[in-house]
Amino acid sequence: AQSVTQLGSHVSVSEGALVLLRCNYSSSVPPYLFWYVQYPNQGLQLLLKYTSAATLVKGINGFEAEFKKSETSFHLTKPSAHMSDAAEYFCAVSKGSARQLTFGSGTQLTVLP
Amino acid sequence: DSGVTQTPKHLITATGQRVTLRCSPRSGDLSVYWYQQSLDQGLQFLIQYYNGEERAKGNILERFSAQQFPDLHSELNLSSLELGDSALYFCASSVSESSGNTIYFGEGSWLTVV
Numbered sequence: 001a002q003s004v005t006q007l008g009s010h011v012s013v014s015e016g017a018l019v020l021l022r023c024n025y026s027s028s029v030p031p032y033l034f035w036y037v038q039y040p041n042q043g044l045q046l047l048l049k050y051t052s053a054a055t056l057v058k059g060i061n062g063f064e065a066e067f068k069k070s071e072t073s074f075h076l077t078k079p080s081a082h083m084s085d086a087a088e089y090f091c092a093v094s095k096g097s098a099r100q101l102t103f104g105s106g107t108q109l110t111v112l113p
Numbered sequence: 114d115s116g117v118t119q120t121p122k123h124l125i126t127a128t129g130q131r132v133t134l135r136c137s138p139r140s141g142d143l144s145v146y147w148y149q150q151s152l153d154q155g156l157q158f159l160i161q162y163y164n165g166e167e168r169a170k171g172n173i174l175e176r177f178s179a180q181q182f183p184d185l186h187s188e189l190n191l192s193s194l195e196l197g198d199s200a201l202y203f204c205a206s207s208v209s210e211s212s213g214n215t216i217y218f219g220e221g222s223w224l225t226v227v
Contacts, residue, residue, distance in 0.1 A: 032213040036218075042220060043115065043117075043218045044205075045115070046217070049213065094213065094214075099207075099214065100161050101146075101158065101216055102158065103156040105155050106155065
């Protein structure tokens with residue numbers, strides 16, 4: 001079975017600092033992995049996705065993630081945090097006959113001035 | 114704007130009642146997914162339809178049902194509501210069922226059961 005684990009339910013960084021949100025997956029085959037962001041009182045917005053084309057995936061708003069098979073990881077990074085990045089971030093894997101998404105528990109990112 | 118439209122945005126109802134949540138997928142998308150987001154359960158997959166047919170079920174209660182109509186819009190019916198059903202219900206859509214397809218989410222319907 002495929003699942004994802006997000007380490008750290010809350011992460012705080014200073015404005016301008018590196019953002020690192022961790023996601024590990026468990027899968028016996030190469031997965032399709034996604035990062036979504038949820039701003040307060042809004043829906044889920046796709047940041048980026050990995051579909052086996054390139055291991056370093058660039059997304060919107062300056063975010064990127066690197067697929068590391070040896071570490072079964074798909075961590076999300078951004079070189080310099082902005083106040084507007086404060087939100088909840090979800091890692092997800094596509095699984096099942098209908099390719100529905102299975103989500104991690106989410107990481108709440110706080111950006112400190 | 115993802116292109117997925119959900120109504121109503123907010124709904125307050127009493128225990129034991131029944132409600133219907135409506136979803137219009139993105140233009141051209143054949144696949145519709147329903148998710149429930151709650152504080153204790155996180156984001157849970159409920160059910161998926163593809164071109165009118167049910168294709169996968171997740172953690173959907175027997176009190177809940179859904180359907181997708183010929184015009185591809187979908188409805189999620191929640192009956193005999195309990196306090197624990199209070200949650201944010203998302204509809205999402207994608208073009209097909211292929212792995213790696215982007216799934217686009219609506220802004221959700223907030224359900225409060227009192």
